[in-house]
Amino acid sequence: MNNTEKLKLSENIAVIAGIFSITVALLLLLNFWQVSKSDPIESKALIALVDRLKQEPNNEELKVEIRNFDLLARKAYFNSQWQVKTGAYLLLFGAIILAFALRVYYSLKAKIEQPDIVLENEIASRILAQKGIIIVGAVVLALAFGASFATVNHLNYYNVESETAGSGEKSVDESIQVIEVGEVPKQVGGSTEQNLTSETSGPVQPEIVFVENSVENEAETVVKSEVPKLATTGGITLADVQKNHNSFRGPLGQGVVAHKNIPSEWDGATGTNILWKSPIPKHGYNSPVIWGNKVFIAGADDSSREVYCYNRADGKLLWTGVADNISGSPAKPPKVTEDTGLSAPSLTTDGKRVFAIFGTGDVIAFDMNGKRVWAKYLGVPDNHYGHSSSLITWANKLLIQYDTNRGGKAVALDAATGEVVWETVRKSKVSWASPVLAEIDGKYQLILTADPIVAGYDVETGEELWSTDCMMGEVGPSVGYSDGVVYAGNEYAILVALNPKDGSIIWENDEYLPEASSPLAHDGLLIIATSYGVLVCYDAKTGEQFWEHDVGTTLYSSPMIADGKLFMMDNDGMMRVYEFSKEMKLISENDLGEIAGTTPAFSDGRIYIRGDNNLYCIGK
Amino acid sequence: MVINIMKKLKYIFITFYFLLSTFYLFSQEQRFPKPEFETGYEQPSTITPEPRALALEYFDVLILIIVLSLASYFALKKRSRQGILWLSVFTLLYFGFYRNGCICSIGSIQNVVQSFFDPAYSISVTALLFFIIPLIFTLFFGRTFCGGACPLGAIQDLIVVKPISLPKWLNKTLGLIPYIYLALAVLFAATGTDYIICRYDPFVGIFRMDAKFHMVVLGISFLLMGMFVARPYCRFLCPYGVLLSWMSRFSKWHLSITPAACIQCKLCTNSCPFDAIDFPTNEKEVIKSGLGPKRFITYAVIIPLWVAAGIFVGAKSHTFLSKANPDVYLAELLISQPELKNDPENIDIETFLASGKSMETLVEEAEAIRADFYIGSMIAGGFIGLVIGFTLLNTVVFRRRQDYEPHKGNCFSCSRCQDYCPVEK
Known part of the structure; x- marks a missing residue:
């Protein structure tokens, strides 16, 4: 065989092998397409038959039918497997022949090349090589060095004591006993217990001054009767939450705080009564919460979600907890609008742990020293603005209102472990309101508002106790509660007073309606703040209007009552202080010097306000 | 016309390797669940596959020795590129597709290292021999293991279509990578962490037809690259190549381009697709x-x-x-x-x-x-x-050289250059 004949032969073999390989590859693709179109594993017929069997478990004929169907599906599956495998080998065989024929063809065609006249300049090449080696060597070492800084040695954070301390049930009981006797809590050992005792120092009983001074005498009996009862069920007490502003809108989320000597005048520009201000690393619309000597807020952007703990005394950032590496959490956060962001929900704390939820659906718990306790992914909330419902904790549970476009639910997680204690599906649409707690008929209820229902749930079991179909639209304001009446409202909907014992409507009004700010009820008065800048005071019992004040700026923040005064922040950072009475009396207007639409927190004669960029402490 | 067809076939060839990836992935993803109802059928418990019989393992060692001997014979004595080529085909089929790329000398580095550091680990004689025998052969005959006895080398060598010559500085710079890879492989094996050489072997998945998708992509990428940058894995990654290179530099007999005195015809200057020919020193x-x-x-x-x-x-x-x-x-x-x-x-x-x-x-x-x-x-x-x-x-050490010589450390003893040499014995 001469060279030309060999050339021709190799060319023919290459063409045949090429056509063969293309054919096999196309058949394989066809097989792939067929199988993906009619996946035997996801056969609708089989699923339908299995569903039928669940309804008729003793239907023998159906069982035989399913078995036959299943066998058929398996045969189809293994047949396609065989086809894939055989096709793969055939394709490989064809590819090898093709490669070989091509090689032979090119080698037969190859001509001896002309030697290079000008060879590579070896000296120049060596000088270049030196540079290359130095650069590569330096880059490798620098990368390894850089990696060392980007690495966290988690083994250093291992704490034998905390790992063996158990889930915390025992410590809860012990801490409750301490509160029951009204003395300084004992240190019972273990890091979490130490945290609790340090954060709740001081006698508890004198702190319930609010109850004594309050018009709501019934609340006093609640405190007295509930504390011993809660000591047996576990969890924080009313005295705890009144001492510590542990959730959005303070104790139980009702907007009424017990602290005294709250300043009513300050000025951000001159620094008057500004005790400290600290920058907040990441943005968020959540409001500060407080336990003991610590203030907590959160911030987030697309790159990370973080919880910040500040020293209440001097504003020093004590620790930052990062909510990352949460199983199931999406790598890319969901799209949210600028005015809601990924960190709109306020945190809550039970004195042992601080809890946070983000717009990604991540819930995380840190202990008071910033050590991660647990984290859970609830699924990305389908919310066109972003999830904004704040957290609240009671009876060792973290309570979450999770109303999304895909349906609503209320969830209680075990505060110590994050496990689901109960989950109640709600007949509600998406909502931006936050949960409020109230003691009704000796039971603590979780009261939630959304389109279209305002409803109460048993904190212990999640059972829906009552529900009133009265709300509509995009519900932002949480409910108000006072004196056995629930107040709910929303712009373009209605303002209602509800009896939570049976869900009946006591009165309704639609003159002034809030858009984001929550109703505040206390001592026979009901305060409503509209987004178009009108602050209105109603008679809580009848819905009769006492007074209104048009401040002319947007009001998204929720009103708060402290020290007998009404505190109302506007979106420009101006907080107006009113006398809390049937008559409108503006005490002061205080400019923070920074925009702030959040709700303030109060503790020990001080106000804590989250501005757009800074956290402020106001005090005398 | 024919040239056009051949050019097109080249692209078709490239396409196949991409197509191959689809069904590798596909075969990975298909899993059939257990039936959803009781049938009375008892699922057999999974068992570890029996290891290869010891006699067959020794047979593999024997095959390795024979292949190495033949590779050395073809490269040094017979000076036959054809011989090396067919030996590569056999190696690819036997050690590659039949033995599924395991055991291989490259991965055996890790077995040897672990046997030093882990008292509970006992290295098999076969693994030890697969590690040592190629090194001994290299010490005497140069890297004939790479030329004809390594399945990873063989699969890359057989698909070299149009090799390009890389500048020397790039060869030198990229040549650092195998050392880094070797250091990491030894570190991970010594600490009982992982056998990274095996885990990231780009070709073993092709031999076994069961690789994960990203490894198939890596393997195919190496093969595609290897059509133009010859043997990229051997030159710029292989950690065993580091040891072989050290041995080869001291090899007693090494392949030479000319069988007798070099006539300085320069015909071999472009013959090596691996840039492993040193030119005379100026x-x-x-x-x-x-x-x-x-x-x-x-x-x-x-x-x-x-x-x-x-x-x-x-x-x-x-x-x-x-x-x-x-x-x-x-x-x-x-x-x-x-x-x-x-x-x-x-x-x-x-x-x-x-x-x-x-x-x-x-x-x-x-x-x-x-x-x-x-x-x-x-x-x-x-x-x-x-x-x-x-x-x-x-880079600043110059050795006096008057002829065109293979670089003892980098030469894979594939005998290509010998084909170009017109000098007769």
Whole structure:
């Protein structure tokens, strides 16, 4: 065989092998397409038959039918497997022949090349090589060095004591006993217990001054009767939450705080009564919460979600907890609008742990020293603005209102472990309101508002106790509660007073309606703040209007009552202080010097306000 | 017309390898679930496959010796490219597709290293022989193992279609990578962390037809690249190649381009697709260049600095490197995300919890491994620093050469250059 004949032969073999390989590859693709179109594993017929069997478990004929169907599906599956495998080998065989024929063809065609006249300049090449080696060597070492800084040695954070301390049930009981006797809590050992005792120092009983001074005498009996009862069920007490502003809108989320000597005048520009201000690393619309000597807020952007703990005394950032590496959490956060962001929900704390939820659906718990306790992914909330419902904790549970476009639910997680204690599906649409707690008929209820229902749930079991179909639209304001009446409202909907014992409507009004700010009820008065800048005071019992004040700026923040005064922040950072009475009396207007639409927190004669960029402490 | 068809076929050939990836992925994803109802059928419990019979393992060693002998014979004595080529085909079929790329000499580095550091690990004689025999052959005959007895080399060698010559500086710079890979492979094997050479072997998945998608993509990428940059894995990654290169430099008999005196015809200058032919030294250029003793002394003096930098960086990065260890990973995962203890879908954690081992023990073990990494990373860093220092030094060392010669360290003994040489014996 001469060279030309060999050339021709190799060319023919290459063409045949090429056509063969293309054919096999196309058949394989066809097989792939067929199988993906009619996946035997996801056969609708089989699923339908299995569903039928669940309804008729003793239907023998159906069982035989399913078995036959299943066998058929398996045969189809293994047949396609065989086809894939055989096709793969055939394709490989064809590819090898093709490669070989091509090689032979090119080698037969190859001509001896002309030697290079000008060879590579070896000296120049060596000088270049030196540079290359130095650069590569330096880059490798620098990368390894850089990696060392980007690495966290988690083994250093291992704490034998905390790992063996158990889930915390025992410590809860012990801490409750301490509160029951009204003395300084004992240190019972273990890091979490130490945290609790340090954060709740001081006698508890004198702190319930609010109850004594309050018009709501019934609340006093609640405190007295509930504390011993809660000591047996576990969890924080009313005295705890009144001492510590542990959730959005303070104790139980009702907007009424017990602290005294709250300043009513300050000025951000001159620094008057500004005790400290600290920058907040990441943005968020959540409001500060407080336990003991610590203030907590959160911030987030697309790159990370973080919880910040500040020293209440001097504003020093004590620790930052990062909510990352949460199983199931999406790598890319969901799209949210600028005015809601990924960190709109306020945190809550039970004195042992601080809890946070983000717009990604991540819930995380840190202990008071910033050590991660647990984290859970609830699924990305389908919310066109972003999830904004704040957290609240009671009876060792973290309570979450999770109303999304895909349906609503209320969830209680075990505060110590994050496990689901109960989950109640709600007949509600998406909502931006936050949960409020109230003691009704000796039971603590979780009261939630959304389109279209305002409803109460048993904190212990999640059972829906009552529900009133009265709300509509995009519900932002949480409910108000006072004196056995629930107040709910929303712009373009209605303002209602509800009896939570049976869900009946006591009165309704639609003159002034809030858009984001929550109703505040206390001592026979009901305060409503509209987004178009009108602050209105109603008679809580009848819905009769006492007074209104048009401040002319947007009001998204929720009103708060402290020290007998009404505190109302506007979106420009101006907080107006009113006398809390049937008559409108503006005490002061205080400019923070920074925009702030959040709700303030109060503790020990001080106000804590989250501005757009800074956290402020106001005090005398 | 024919040329056009052939050009098109070249593209078709490339396309096949991409197509191959689809069904590898496809075969990976298909899993059939168990029936959803009781049938009375008992699922057999899974069992570990029986190891290959010892006699057959020794047979593999025998085959290796025969292939190495033939490769050495073809390269040194017979000077036959055809012989080496067919031997490569046999190696690919036998050690590649039939033996599924295992056992291989490249991966055996890790077995040998682990046998030194893990008292509970006993290396098999076969693995040891697969490690040692090619090194011994190389010490005598050059890298004939790479030329004809390595399945990874064979698969790359057979698909070289249109090799391009890389500039020397790039060859030198990329040549650092195998040393780094070797250092990491030894570190991970010594600490019982992983056999990274096997895990990231780009071709073993093709041999076994069961690779994960990303490994198939990697393998196909290497093959596609290998059509133009010949044997990319062998030249710029293979950690065993480092050892073979050291041995080959001292080889007693090595392949030569000419069977007799070189006639300086320069026909072989472009024959090596691996840029492994050294040209005659141009002494005038060398003297003129200034790359003389002064720079040699400078580079020699800074070698300890490179080593010190390597040790320092190694010590610093030990935490990062140790995270690859499964025990360290698990301990850190449980510390950083304690809630995962309740995640029934995390098999690693479920297995750990089912084992009854306490968290404290796990953390203690992880800390011990991290301490090993501290030492190991410093040694690995120091080694890498030493290699950088010596490679740099080597760029100013000129050996007097009058003929075209294969570079003993880099030559794969494939005999291509011999085909180009017109000199008769």
